[in-house]
Amino acid sequence: MFESAEIGHAIDKETYDAEEPALREALLEAQFELQQQKRFPVIVLINGIEGAGKGETVKLLNEWMDPRLIEVRTFDQQTDEELARPPAWRYWRMLPAKGRMGIFFGNWYSQMLQGRVHGLFKDAVLDQAINQSERFEKMLCDEGALIFKFWFHLSKKQMKARLKALADDPLHSWRISPLDWQQSRTYDKFVKYGERVLRRTSRDYAPWHVIEGVDVHYRSLAVGKILLEGLQSALKRSRIHPAKVNAAPLPIHVDQLNLLDSLDLSQRLDKEDYEEQLITEQARFSGLMRDKRMRQFALIAVFEGNDAAGKGGAIRRVAAALDPRQYSIVPIAAPTEEERAQPYLWRFWRHIPAKGKFTVFDRSWYGRVLVERVEELCPPADWLRAYSEINDFEEQISESGVIVVKFWLAIDKETQLERFESREDIPFKRFKITEDDWRNRDKWDAYRAAVGDMVDRTSTEISPWTLVEANDKRWARVKVLRTINLALEAAFEKSDKHDKKAKKRKS
């Protein structure tokens, strides 16, 4: 894989001096066009061998181009705010907006390579990390991002010579910190696992470019030209990643029977039972949230449902069990300008709770496969891929201890009509009913189909959907609280078992 980056590529100064001005000018032009179009972000990943010119090249790019449109990001030590959240959070928060360029040093690849080289984990875990990166990048590209991945390479001999030269230069010596690199053992491992990573993550939408790092003229021109070509062709394309999806449309249930039909919407609770059960579940919830084990977890509750199904009321009963300092509620409406300049899931990543905290999403990332699908706010290709993107997202956050509980509050069409009408009569409830609600009602069946597909495709072992019979608000509220409590208890139990096993192994 690195063979042709060890053959001594070089370009003489004369050729370089002749080519550099035009390249520079063209890069500036492309960068300006990028900013004007504001259609997509550019993400540049910088990896490879120490001493192969990574830092110097990034510095040069900043000199060639307009540094005001470039964000150079490093990811060293995690801050405590980052440690309290899933690992990917630190990358999400640093993504460049559409029209801008982000250069990521010390990105997800460096993290996995360091871990493997230093024996923190074995190949299986490395492969998991590789797989996650692949999905992450695929999603970014599908969302329009243009990704460049550069691997700066040196042969072992070249590396040793270069590190020595750098160390002798007082202006540069401060930068050579890891003595580590001088040891050939590390080099061999790094190259070995580097190859594994490159092999598996070089994809048509985000290929790796291996750059031989010895000759400054060669590597500068090579990187510059790859960037330029990629930028120019992306700027010309009418859409960055045209919807090439040839997938068949989602199957229609042959018998017209929908998952929602299986719900018994007549289930109800009388006032007395309700009050007793509500208080019991609220106290249980309050206790669970104060449990010491909660410190290793975070909780997310997602509320979706028909209009007027009682989401707001259910959320209030959940919140009422807690001190307001323990939770935050995120109402999801139309995205803001800054959110529109980012991949779809960015605006949800912003609100991922830290360890020990609880976030309620009043509507959520499922908007893409519900309202956006039904109202045709995005092309089918976008909502079709959203199912697996959402599953990936929930898997990622679950793995780092976020418990995700998802509710669909279901009512029937008659109940909705009654509630709409009564809302219009009560002054302080009139704001709850809008023109949109009546319009959505006309699309009852389309929403029904979308809900069926959503549950079929995103109800997973990690994060199952709970369908809540909500014709009776009391029934719904108690079921919501009970489901959350069961989820917390299951998570705590699992962690207890895990702790016991760990103790046994030790003793």
Place this chain on the structure above:
Amino acid sequence: MFESAEIGHAIDKETYDAEEPALREALLEAQFELQQQKRFPVIVLINGIEGAGKGETVKLLNEWMDPRLIEVRTFDQQTDEELARPPAWRYWRMLPAKGRMGIFFGNWYSQMLQGRVHGLFKDAVLDQAINQSERFEKMLCDEGALIFKFWFHLSKKQMKARLKALADDPLHSWRISPLDWQQSRTYDKFVKYGERVLRRTSRDYAPWHVIEGVDVHYRSLAVGKILLEGLQSALKRSRIHPAKVNAAPLPIHVDQLNLLDSLDLSQRLDKEDYEEQLITEQARFSGLMRDKRMRQFALIAVFEGNDAAGKGGAIRRVAAALDPRQYSIVPIAAPTEEERAQPYLWRFWRHIPAKGKFTVFDRSWYGRVLVERVEELCPPADWLRAYSEINDFEEQISESGVIVVKFWLAIDKETQLERFESREDIPFKRFKITEDDWRNRDKWDAYRAAVGDMVDRTSTEISPWTLVEANDKRWARVKVLRTINLALEAAFEKSDKHDKKAKKRKS
């Protein structure tokens, strides 16, 4: 000050039950109107005696109103990201957007009170903190915010009884942590310094409301009604804080002589001198940024200047001295939607560098007293108060180790014309010249006056302006770098002296 909050205010259950539904409904209405108008944010500060019902009241407000429009914020331990920045940063990042309500527990007042009660500092420092809060709140109100400040009070006897009752209640006992409170010494001090704080920070635009906390019905209705009345009257007002400013307009210099006239724009450097001096200053800068002492500081460089004065070129020469991982460049253009929903300075606070880092602002908070003044984008009252708001801002960040260096790059009208014309000819520079630039040029004299006033009013000992003669780009670039270097050296020297003194005192 607390007398009338120790007289046993109480409301019987019957009266409460009769009044509560209407109050609740009216609060919901007001909250909805707030969200619809999106004209101002509501900030609720919760302070006072432990056990006086602070938490319970906030919980109740969340039950009465729509919790989806309320953000409850606590400020306990600072995170390491917060510790690396000026103290006010944590409050700025948590400000609610227009149309929303933020409830701040553990705000700036609790911090200063804790510090004084536990003897971390004396009255003089408390008074400084009081003064800063006052200015901060004044600024928030001038920017439209509606602030409620609640002090929940209990007499010493009431407090002891209440803490005991809470401790006996298993549902609440977990919340009483500071045993501290049981000691009457802390109570006395807390009340004493609390009075000092309230006395000095109760202002017409943000008065304190002292609430006796013993009786749950009384305190709930009292708080609810204050909120409701304040909200309703603010919602009715056409502008939250109408520009009442009767200040005389800024004086015009009687002799038409402007500060900028005193610059000798003919100063220049020949190519050889330039190259030598530039390299020297860049190396010096690079060394200073790597100096260990830099870890206690952060650096901000502000670039303002005439169009085509060479800001971009100067910034590139500064950046070229560093590794791109050390700095970030923030180009200031029109604010985004999320930025417009916040006070003016919010979008600059977002980008305050952490300790050890360097941020370049390509245009800055001075836009308010330059382009916004000249183009009449805001009423005179707004830019007139901006001078002192900016001085406060720079003082605050300087105090916590941010070195602020500010440049005005000045050219004459002929030089500008030449550069405009030549830019139109060079393909990759054409994007640097727009219709706006030609329009601004017509207002040359108005900008000139604005610059004079800006420098007169915001060039301070803490953060002086440097006027840069920029007809010759070489001269300008070297002067910029040299000025930054001098500022860093001065800051380092001062900290050395400080360290020496501290050592002497110890030995």
